[in-house]
Amino acid sequence: MHLQENHQSSAPVFPSPHGPPPTKTLPEGMEKPQGRVAAVVPAAGSSERMGSVTPKQYIEVCGRPLVTYCLEALQSVEWMSRVVVVADDLARMREVVRGAALSKVTVIQGGGSRHRSIRVGVEALAAEEDPPDVVVVHDGARPIVPLHTLAQVVVMAQRHGAAGAVRSLVSTVVMPDAQDFLEESLVRSQYRNSEMPQAFRFGVLRDAYRKCSDEEADYGTECLALALRHCRVKAKLVPGTPQLWKVTEEKDLEVARALLPRLTRHTIVVCRTLASSQPCRTAGAAHASDPFTGAVTCREECSHVFASLEDTLRRSCKELHFSPRYDTAVSSLASVVVITNVTCHTTLVEHLKDAAADINNAAGPVIFIFNQQSHNLNPIPLSIVSLQQEVRDAFSNHSGPVTVILNSPTRTPECIKGGPDVSHDQPPPDTQRLRSLVASLLDQTSRGFHGLVLVL
Known part of the structure; x- marks a missing residue:
């Protein structure tokens, strides 16, 4: 499988519907990722928790489909070679990509679960003649991709095999028993929220998905856990920012509509x-x-x-x-x-x-x-x-x-x-x-x- 369906166009001074966004570069003194870097964006979900007829990746936020925000952010990174978006509806997602003139982005058919969709994207990259050295995973429902956080997780993945952004827990996590009575309460300061982006040496993520069980592929959600379980790679955890939120419920759309114009x-x-x-x-x-x-x-x-x-x-x-x-x-x-x-x-x-x-x-x-x-x-x-x-x-x-x-x-x-x-x-x-x-x-x-x- 070759990822060659993209459109080439020169970048204007500002983003245009007829050209890609301007290229983003890292601040002086910040370590720049080396080698070939690609991204897989799972965007094939049905948005059950959103309660919307339209899957959330296509819901318009400030005049544009939600998924375009993270795709344009990844497209604009100078050292990002290509982006694979894994979709539920090929024709619909291709139209989104074409409308935003995203020359680095290729659309492929997704799987029946989040892990299966990511695995399809990883295998598509593996079939290329020059697979990347590092692959980034970022959800299509996470519109903001802070450049410095992205660079940090890529550099740490190159160094340690895997890395991911995390944030401190806001609420204490409790475990109920079978009758919904409190069984255990975790010490909040000892745990973190796992966020995106995450990054992996390409061979680590490919091997983790090839070794994972059907049950993991169907019900799991944490890529870093697969790398640890199947490849014995302990991910480096990178402190994230408040911008690393995900649109999951209806209230998150209101937050997105209020914040995205100011952030993008x-x-x-x-x-x-x-x-x-x-x-x-x-x-x-x-x-x-x-x-x-x-x-x-x-x-x-x-x-x-x-x-x-x-x-x-x-x-x-x-x-x-x-x-x-x-x-x-x-x-x-x-x-x-x-x-x-x-x-x-x-x-x-x-x-x-x-x-x-x-x-x-x-x-x-x-x-x-x-x-x-x-x-x-x-x-x-x-x-x-x-x-x-x-x-x-x-x-x-x-x-x-x-x-x-x-x-x-x-x-x-x-x-x-x-x-x-x-x-x-x-x-x-x-x-x-x-x-x-x-x-x-x-x-x-x-x-x-x-x-x-x-x-x-």
Whole structure:
């Protein structure tokens, strides 16, 4: 069996539905895994504990199937050579992989249990001409794959044969008897929760699965235990992070919907002034022509608005980027915040239409912050209701909500920055309102409020 069904494409600056996520590299000084590393992702479960008709790996979380989060995370690791996802429905999972343009990911048919599915994935890798030196196992229902934890378990597996992430127990574990009376209570401090990712020298995991019994394959869940029992390999346990949680029940989906945007999303700030002043963090090369045409211009005032919003923006996403252009490649993992000045309302609609054509329609929340300069504004030719309809029409194909904020700052830039009459502990009221509004808009996970025009 050869794992060669993938699509090749070049990686853009940001994740795009037409290319893989950007490659992630380890921080300087952190030990990098050596040799060939592959991953097996079991995602063939029926989600009995979820109580959902749709298996949880396909349930949409913030606009994307749950399984894509861990697959994109593994795809983006520079030293991860390939990923085998073991699925219940080949056609459905292949469509998910194709839609996310995951060039390293191959889909194969799963087994009747978790261990049987992992074993199928391991055997598929064993049939390759160049099987990996180390294989990582990570559940498809665990959306977060911290890079440093992944690297640690791989390095420890290379060194010791097997390794896995663990976390301290939150609750004490008790054992009942046959009549559900307390039989034994374990000392919580002596035990750990076994988490993912786990990693193994490839030969260790392959041999463990080839030696395990049918009962183990049908009812077991712990890969590290198989390595210990059948290969006498004691796994090195690596302290994990709070992000290593698994979506198992309905309540876990609510946690995922609240946390995943902040843990995985990129926010792109489109502003010529900010992009030119921060070239090392600018997304994409500067464009020869002015991206802000017609009646919309960008001036130094934008820096003051951004200064008041920076903490809010950084808390709402994993990474913050700057671009002078609207057409930076983005995906549903990205939100777009446009900060610029309005000098004339008469061509505002035309400008929004141009922006809609350039902003990738797979983007998440898109927020326009137009700073109104009252001394040179012409009368507004459209009612707010009419303008809202124009926004909805212009961005009708966009998957995320789009909001226009007409910001009328009543304070000078010096006050926004914290002048002599402004308390550094308490921001001005207009700044507080803008921060709160932007934070709420970035947390939107549906188009329920699509096309709003708000005046501050």
